[in-house]
Amino acid sequence: xxxxxxxxxxxxxxxxxxxxxxxxxxxxxxxxxxxxxxxxxxxxxxxxxxxxxxxxxxxxxxxxxxxxxxxxxxxxxxxxxxxxxxxxxxxxxxxxxxxxxxxxxxxxxxxxxxxxxxxxxxxxxxxxxxxxxxxxxxxxxxxxxxxxxxxxxxxxxxxxxxxxxxxxxxxxxxxxxxxxxxxxxxxxxxxxxxxxxxxxxxxxxxxxxxxxxxxxxxxxxxxxxxxxxxxxxxxxxxxxxxxxxxxxxxxxxxxxxxxxxxxxxxxxxxxxxxxxxxxxxxxxxxxxxxxxxxxxxxxxxxxxxxxxxxxxxxxxxxxxxxxxxxxxxxxxxxxxxxxxxxxxxxxxxxxxxxxxxxxxxxxxxxxxxxx
Numbered sequence: 001x002x003x004x005x006x007x008x009x010x011x012x013x014x015x016x017x018x019x020x021x022x023x024x025x026x027x028x029x030x031x032x033x034x035x036x037x038x039x040x041x042x043x044x045x046x047x048x049x050x051x052x053x054x055x056x057x058x059x060x061x062x063x064x065x066x067x068x069x070x071x072x073x074x075x076x077x078x079x080x081x082x083x084x085x086x087x088x089x090x091x092x093x094x095x096x097x098x099x100x101x102x103x104x105x106x107x108x109x110x111x112x113x114x115x116x117x118x119x120x121x122x123x124x125x126x127x128x129x130x131x132x133x134x135x136x137x138x139x140x141x142x143x144x145x146x147x148x149x150x151x152x153x154x155x156x157x158x159x160x161x162x163x164x165x166x167x168x169x170x171x172x173x174x175x176x177x178x179x180x181x182x183x184x185x186x187x188x189x190x191x192x193x194x195x196x197x198x199x200x201x202x203x204x205x206x207x208x209x210x211x212x213x214x215x216x217x218x219x220x221x222x223x224x225x226x227x228x229x230x231x232x233x234x235x236x237x238x239x240x241x242x243x244x245x246x247x248x249x250x251x252x253x254x255x256x257x258x259x260x261x262x263x264x265x266x267x268x269x270x271x272x273x274x275x276x277x278x279x280x281x282x283x284x285x286x287x288x289x290x291x292x293x294x295x296x297x298x299x300x301x302x303x304x305x306x307x308x309x310x311x312x313x314x315x316x317x318x319x320x321x322x323x324x325x326x327x328x329x330x331x332x333x334x335x336x337x338x339x340x341x342x343x344x345x346x347x348x349x350x351x352x353x354x355x356x357x358x359x360x361x362x363x364x365x366x367x368x369x370x371x
Contacts, residue, residue: 012103015110022113026121033121038251039194042119047197049115050225050249054200057175059228061221062205116222116253125257128194131361138290141356142297144363145290146304148283153306155276166308167315168236170273174204174229177273181242184269185250188261191268195250195261200226202242208232215323217241220248234316239277240266256354259285263359280312282359289356 026033053060079097086093126133161171170177178201189195202218205211209232211219218229218241227245231238243262252258259281266278291298305313 009099009103013106016106019106019110019113019117022118023121026118030121030123033118034123037118038122041114042116042251043197045115046225046249046251047199050199053224053226057203059203059205059221059224059226061224061226061228062207064224066207111223115225116220116248116251119251119253122251124254125252125261126358126361128192129358129361131358131365133357133361136357136360138293138297140360140364141286141290141293142301144356144360145283145286145301147363148279148286148359149301149304149309152276152279152283152309153304155272155279156306156308156312158272159276159308160272162308165315166311168234168276168308168312170235170238172273174231174238177239178202178204178229178242180269180271180274181239181246181265184265184271184274185243185246187268188265195247195252197250199246199249202227202229202245204229204231213323215320218245220245225249234312234319236277236280236312237316239271239274240281243274243278244281257358259355260358263355264362280309282355284313285355286359 026037079093156168159168161169163169172180182199182201185195189197203226205228208230211230212232216230217233217237218227220227227242227249229238229242229245233241240262243265244258247258247261247265252261263278263282266274266281269275269278287298287301290301
């Protein structure tokens with residue numbers, strides 16, 4: 001046993017149980033999760049790291065991942081070569097190799113926990129918003145969806161650029177769009193101080209076409225504090241995805257809440273493309289909920305869709321149909337579902353639908369939906 005502790009790295013193994021203790025503490029104590037961790041520890045760590053990584057226009061996480069994919073097989077081949085060449089110390093090398101893997105795993109778990117994982121146990125965003133979250137009638141849901149439809153139609157008419165088929169196209173680079181998204185979030189933070197902070201802008205993923213095969217539109221990487229966005233998707237969804245990942249960056253980890261924040265942040269923007277994208281995110285969520293409740297009312301809403309909205313939805317459906325039910329997308333969805341459930345989102349992927357409750361509460365407050 002004493003010999004084991006001669007290896008300096010052995011102490012890294014303690015980080016895994018420390019992570020478990022922190023998770024249990026956050027689960028049991030909302031004060032620890034919110035007041036100590038989210039508002040102080042995470043707030044400062046995230047801003048410092050995001051400020052540094054934000055100096056680079058590309059995703060550092062993506063570069064590091066690509067480097068690891070190159071280095072891992074090289075190190076593995078080198079390790080196997082040493083085992084074959086030096087049989088006398090084979091057991092010791094296997095022990096050291098296993099120890100290194102366990103230490104790396106322990107360190108990774110700890111970094112994930114301290115750099116964002118504990119945010120899953122903080123107060124829900126509805127507690128900061130002051131919105132009245134309660135059960136709503138189908139009539140209220142219909143009125144909400146109708147309002148979003150009319151809003152989407154109006155914004156779609158103002159979109160400056162479309163392709164030859166009349167489908168929405170971004171009129172600017174994704175880098176320029178990222179700056180607009182950052183400005184929109186800063187405006188929203190004036191209403192919700194819990195979202196304030198100096199953070200880097202969202203970053204387009206260079207190998208977005210590969211990410212599309214997993215049906216992932218964006219991903220927040222806590223290790224580098226980067227909001228990464230898949231830009232190989234329908235243009236109209238990119239602005240809202242940027243805002244969604246920026247919500248994660250600011251400590252809002254629940255998917256349904258990040259979607260809602262994406263909507264209200266988009267509506268703070270002066271850019272019509274940002275507003276339209278966010279409205280479409282809300283409209284699709286609300287429409288799907290309405291379809292589950294009353295198919296006839298759903299098709300009444302569909303009849304209200306303007307020509308531009310119809311074309312964008314159709315093009316988006318056709319795009320994702322090419323990747324639906326592939327082996328990669330199926331595995332990816334399963335992993336994502338397991339990940340969400342493991343981090344206190346009991347409904348897993350279904351948690352995206354709970355955004356509608358927040359939308360209904362907001363529209364009730366604004367008197368757009370009446371009781």
